Amino acid sequence: MTNQELQALVEKISQESFRQPFCHKASFNQRLKTTGGRYHLKSHDLDFNHLVFEKYGIEELAKVIKHELCHYHLHMAGRGYQHKDREFKQLLKKTGGSRFTPPLITMTYQVYQCEKCGQEVKRRRKLDTERFVCGDCLGKLKFLKTIEA
Structure with missing residues (x-):
């Protein structure tokens, strides 16, 4: 158009x-x-x-x-x-107008999992797994997948 x-x-x-x-x-x-x-x-x-x-x-x-x-x-x-x-x-x-606009952009998230306690961490930005650790048990984080929400 x-x-x-x-x-x-x-x-x-x-x-x-x-x-x-x-x-x-x-x-x-x-x-x-x-x-x-x-x-x-x-x-x-x-x-x-x-x-x-x-x-x-x-x-x-x-x-x-x-x-x-x-x-x-x-x-x-x-x-x-x-x-x-x-x-x-x-x-x-x-x-009959809309009060809100439907979602226009999709957000991507990086999913990490702690190797020690199994806690999943969802972040918008990528993490340096060598530098950052789990906030609960200080275990090593492992990258799982990228998801769109």
């Missing part, structure tokens, strides 16, 4: 779900990693994570667009546009 197609989709969803025009710019932002979208308070532009469309398809992207449009339309109307505001929560529920 290109930025022009995204702009057209945002304008269409704004008209259908909110019955108000979207008069600013919507685009994909390659720098977004963990969030689905972002609303800019000063410029009123919307940024979206390209991974939402690539991993979950247009249905999930439409929910993220509705979420960001809730921020947009409430802010433009001078009403409560933040996540904590009741008006935001009500409008989000009414339009």
